[in-house]
Amino acid sequence: MPASAYVRSLRDRIGGDYLLLPGVTAVVQDGDRFLLVRQSDSGRWSLIGGGVEPGEEPRAALLREVREELGVDVEIAEIVGAYGGAALESVYPNGDHVGYVTIAYRCSLTSSSFSLEDDEVLDTRWVTLAGLGELDRHGWIDRVLADATR
Structure with a gap:
């Protein structure tokens, strides 16, 4: 995913060293299904x-990110949780x-159709928790989706 001007300015000063951001x-939910996207940088499935x-x-950032990646708006219902640590680190x-x-944030789509608006997302897929196991995905999303079903 492309870095923002802010992150690029930090990278100019610190290089590739660890940066916490x-x-x-968006936990986009429709009944027992969740919307996942396949990321272009890793080829893996994620939220x-x-x-x-x-x-x-943060809510404005979420609305912006969904609009950028899918070309649609969402309604934000509630916070599912906050996550970090080693599972959300990468190089x-x-x-x-x-x-x-x-x-x-738990969300619902305001439109039944969406389009991939940028080069960050290769594909989309609706999955149930039972169908997660067959996907090459970022492991941290399992915890988020489990929390979203409680």
């Missing part, structure tokens, strides 16, 4: 989300080391 995650920009409210192909602390 705030994020948001929709991204970084919170300086001065941006990008360019060597940048990053960790995220993300707030996950």
Whole structure:
């Protein structure tokens, strides 16, 4: 995923060293199904989300990220939880080391159709918890989806 101007300015100063960033995650739910996206940078399945920009409210960041990635709006119902730690750390192909602390929000789509608006998302898929096991996915989403079904 492309880095924001803010993150690029930090990278200019610290290089690829570890950077901890705030994020948001959309748990888009329709009955017992959840919407996943296949990310272009890793090819793995995950939830929709991204970084919170300086001065941006997390809810506004979530609405922006969903609009950027799917071209639709969502209605935010509630916070599912906050997540971080080793499961949300990675090293990008360019060597940048990053960790995220993300707030996950339960959402519903306001439109039944959406389009992939940017190059971050290769595909979308609705899955149930039972169908998660067959997907190459980021492991941390299992915890988020389990929390969303409680």
